[in-house]
Amino acid sequence: MPRLNPFTLQMEITRMFEQGQSFFASLKVQDWLRERNEEPDAYDILFHQKPAPPGSGQVMTVEIELRRKDGQPADAWLQEEANRHA
Template identity: 70%
Template structure:
């Protein structure tokens, strides 16, 4: 049985935005991409702040969007994995 990681990249980025450290969020996602053998220079990283779902302890949640700079589509598994919730 796989362990659930409560510290997903999306959760970490959301906390950075809440704590006023959004400047470091891009660096965090670039490191995350490197861990998955992806070149961060190939991607444009966008953040979308949205209200947190009802019942959540958070006020906002940040959705991470990856766009390839060469115009090719981003692998679906990569986009899905970057936005996994805890």
């Protein structure tokens, strides 16, 4: 049974960047990919810091970009899930 996590991946990654733990963000995304039966070594994982939307209570947010190493586009649903807000 998968563990219940009330936070989205993007929320966790943003928190890691805010706390100065961005070094571990790639490992967190790799674990997240493994949970979805994806091969983490097949992806380049990039992070983009952006201003948070007004009214969110945050200063910044981190967008996760998944780029396949074989040149094929990453699955749209996977990219959307990685950046789901809530």
